[in-house]
Amino acid sequence: MKQYHDLLKHILENGSDKSDRTGVGTRSVFGYQMRFNLAEGFPLLTTKKVHTKSIIHELLWFIKGDTNLQYLAQNGVNIWNDWPYQNWLTQTGKASELPKYSAEWKEEMKVFVDKVKTDNSFAKEWGELGPVYGKQWRDFNGFDQLSWLIDEIKRNPNSRRLIISAWNASEIEEMAKAGLPPCHTLYQFYVIDNKLSCQLYQRSADVFLGVPFNIASYALLTMMIAQVCELELGDFVHTFGDAHLYSNHFAQTEELLGRAVRPLPQMKINSEVKNLFDFTFNDFELVNYNPHPPIKASVAV
Numbered sequence: 001m002k003q004y005h006d007l008l009k010h011i012l013e014n015g016s017d018k019s020d021r022t023g024v025g026t027r028s029v030f031g032y033q034m035r036f037n038l039a040e041g042f043p044l045l046t047t048k049k050v051h052t053k054s055i056i057h058e059l060l061w062f063i064k065g066d067t068n069l070q071y072l073a074q075n076g077v078n079i080w081n082d083w084p085y086q087n088w089l090t091q092t093g094k095a096s097e098l099p100k101y102s103a104e105w106k107e108e109m110k111v112f113v114d115k116v117k118t119d120n121s122f123a124k125e126w127g128e129l130g131p132v133y134g135k136q137w138r139d140f141n142g143f144d145q146l147s148w149l150i151d152e153i154k155r156n157p158n159s160r161r162l163i164i165s166a167w168n169a170s171e172i173e174e175m176a177k178a179g180l181p182p183c184h185t186l187y188q189f190y191v192i193d194n195k196l197s198c199q200l201y202q203r204s205a206d207v208f209l210g211v212p213f214n215i216a217s218y219a220l221l222t223m224m225i226a227q228v229c230e231l232e233l234g235d236f237v238h239t240f241g242d243a244h245l246y247s248n249h250f251a252q253t254e255e256l257l258g259r260a261v262r263p264l265p266q267m268k269i270n271s272e273v274k275n276l277f278d279f280t281f282n283d284f285e286l287v288n289y290n291p292h293p294p295i296k297a298s299v300a301v
Contacts, residue, residue, distance in 0.1 A: 002261055005047070005256075007211075008207065011244065012253065015245070024246050027244060029244075031240065032243050036236045041265065044212070045212040046264070047256050048294055058217065064277070067129050067133075069081070069123065084112075084127055085109050131168065131171045153231075162188055184203075187218065194232055195233060196222060196231040196234050197222070198236050198237070199236075200218050202240050214238070220284075248298060266288055268287060
């Protein structure tokens, strides 16, 4: 994952310090691109351990069009908790009593997540993230983009229109109420020499925390679609708008850059699955993953 390390260095050395929506502050660059040959291994960061279980469950959640936190909570995936939790605190008047990231704030989050996990009525009211990724992939103003995409790759692989957009301008405000408007906004597929490649455009990228997840997620999606469309693997191309490091991630970034890059793992997929919507968590097996230990860092909400 030298490509990822090069991005971190580029931001630290050439980025501009600027304020942001969260109030934390960032160092950012505008416009950057990385490329990964998927035939060389699964592009999962090795200089810190990445929670692969969360990546797989989140992707399956997107694919089935789900937008409620309950499925993720029930499967031990915590990457979306902060936004609906903070919304719950704000709407119930508790936000002023619990400073962000304090011990009390973290303890109350456990209560919130447990309620989402076990109480269907609570999950329906407070676990809904709005019309985020899954909704747009499967129901963009009534149109199932993902089903169309699979059919179009099979019947017209030379098309230059193999695109899915999560950026539905008419629903952005609704997404922002309890969740976050799509950061990975648009992706396009490309077929040449019987190989499937994918390019992602990401308007906003939390490079230390989010980007390793995004790389692995879209690489895995490309692998799944290649399998069901009977194609080989090409490249994953990751293109950024605002790529930034939060100011409270600088020390962690330096620690990560001091670690040696290790060989990439491999992702094995159940070859019997021929329909994208039939994949389950047990259809994936990550092998030969030998990462350095995790590095903790706070999400900016």
